[in-house]
Amino acid sequence: MTARDTFDLTIARTIRAPRQKVFDAFIKPELLRQWFRPRGFTITEVSLDPRVGGRYRVTMQPRTGTPEAVGGEYREIKPAERLVFTWKWEGKQMGEIGETLVTVTLDERRGEHGVETEVRLLHSGFPAPEARDGHNSGWNSVLSELVDLIDPRGSAATITVYGDPRSSYVRTVRMALAEKGVAYAYEPVPPHSEKVRAICPFGRVPAFGDGDFTLYETTAIVRYIDECFAGPSLVATNPWARARMEQYVSLINCHIYDAMIRRYVLQYVFPKGADGAPERGVIDKALPEIRSQLEVLDLAYGPRTLLAGVTVTLADLLLAPIIFYLPQFPEGKALLAAAPNVARAHAAFAERESFKATAPKLG
Ligand SMILES: N[C@@H](CCC(=O)N[C@@H](CS)C(=O)NCC(=O)O)C(=O)O
Numbered sequence: 001m002t003a004r005d006t007f008d009l010t011i012a013r014t015i016r017a018p019r020q021k022v023f024d025a026f027i028k029p030e031l032l033r034q035w036f037r038p039r040g041f042t043i044t045e046v047s048l049d050p051r052v053g054g055r056y057r058v059t060m061q062p063r064t065g066t067p068e069a070v071g072g073e074y075r076e077i078k079p080a081e082r083l084v085f086t087w088k089w090e091g092k093q094m095g096e097i098g099e100t101l102v103t104v105t106l107d108e109r110r111g112e113h114g115v116e117t118e119v120r121l122l123h124s125g126f127p128a129p130e131a132r133d134g135h136n137s138g139w140n141s142v143l144s145e146l147v148d149l150i151d152p153r154g155s156a157a158t159i160t161v162y163g164d165p166r167s168s169y170v171r172t173v174r175m176a177l178a179e180k181g182v183a184y185a186y187e188p189v190p191p192h193s194e195k196v197r198a199i200c201p202f203g204r205v206p207a208f209g210d211g212d213f214t215l216y217e218t219t220a221i222v223r224y225i226d227e228c229f230a231g232p233s234l235v236a237t238n239p240w241a242r243a244r245m246e247q248y249v250s251l252i253n254c255h256i257y258d259a260m261i262r263r264y265v266l267q268y269v270f271p272k273g274a275d276g277a278p279e280r281g282v283i284d285k286a287l288p289e290i291r292s293q294l295e296v297l298d299l300a301y302g303p304r305t306l307l308a309g310v311t312v313t314l315a316d317l318l319l320a321p322i323i324f325y326l327p328q329f330p331e332g333k334a335l336l337a338a339a340p341n342v343a344r345a346h347a348a349f350a351e352r353e354s355f356k357a358t359a360p361k362l363g
Helices: 019-027 129-150 168-180 218-228 239-269 280-301 314-323 332-337 340-349 353-357
Strands: 007-015 042-048 055-061 068-078 082-089 100-111 114-126 159-162 185-187 207-210 213-216
Touching: 007 129, 019 082, 019 100, 019 114, 019 129, 068 100, 114 129, 129 213, 159 168, 168 218, 168 239, 168 314, 168 353, 207 218, 213 218, 218 239, 218 314, 239 280, 239 314, 280 332, 280 340, 314 340, 332 340
Parallel strands: 159 185
Antiparallel strands: 007 114, 042 055, 055 068, 068 082, 082 100, 100 114, 159 207, 207 213
C-alpha cells in the first residue's frame, strides 16, 4: 500500500420508477429532505444549489446524540443520468475522513413490472477501509429510504420477512411491522430453507432483510424496526417499565418459548414418539413448568392487559403468539383457564389488527 491508496464503495439499487423521478429526488430540496438520511435519522436542515460549482449542505439528526452535517460541491450534473459531488463531514470525528467524491449514475430500463431505474452510487476516495465500510451501511440505509419514497411498493420494496407463518417468532416480527404501520414483503419459507440460511447461519426463522442489511434473532429485528421507523414505540419509555419489559423478554426467550412451544405445542404439531404419537414424557415434564410460568404471568398482569408500561411493547409481541397456541392443544385450555388474567389480557390483545392480520392458517 502506498500513501496515495484510497478505498471505494459501490452500491446499486433498482427502483420501480423513471429515472427523472429518481434524479429529482437528488436535486429538489423538498424531495431530498424526505429521504437523504439513514433510517431513524431526521433531516433538520437542507440547502442545495444544484449547478456545477454550486454547494449543498444537509444536517442529519440521529434519534439520540448530536446532529451531523455533510456538504460539498456539485462537480457534474447531467440531468436524469449522472450527478457527481464532493462529500465532506463537518463534525470532528467524521471530518477526519476528509473530502471524498460521490458519483450517482441512473440507468432506466423496462423491467417485468414496467419502467425501472438502476441507481449506482460510487463513493470514492476513502483514506481507510473502516471509513468506507461505515459508509456502506449508511448508504444502504439511505438508499432504502429513497426506494421507500419513490417505489410504488413503498417499504415493501426494501423490507422482507422470511419464515413460516406458524412460527410465533415470525408472527412477532410481522406484528411489530404492523403496529408501526410499516409495509413489508413476506416470504413464508420454512426454517433451514436456502433464503433463511443465507441470512441466519442456524437456519432459524424469522430472517429479515432491509435492502442489503440483513438480521436474524427476533428481539434484534424488532428493536431495529422500532428505532428505524416512525409510529408507536415498541419499547417502554420510562426506565423501570423498560427494565420490566426486558425482564419479560428474557423470560420468554429463555424459558417460556422453550416450555410452551418447543416442549409442548411442537410435540403435538411434529410428533416424534413411537407410531407418530407425541412424546408423552416430554409433554408431562413441560406441563408443570408451563403452569408455574402462567402463575407468574397471571400475577404480573393483575388487572392490567399489558406486561410492562402502558403501551404495547416487545414483551407483549413475543408472548401473544405463544399464548395463542395453548388452548389449541389438549391440556392447554385448562392451563390457560387457571390463569384468568393471562386469558383476559390475551383476549384483549387478540382484538388488535396486527394480531388478526398475522393469524396462521392451521391444519
Ligand atoms: N432465538 C431465535 C429463535 C427462533 C426460533 O427458534 N425459530 C423457530 C421457529 S418459531 C425455528 O426456526 N425453529 C427451527 C429450528 O430451531 O431448527 C429468535 O428469537 O428469533
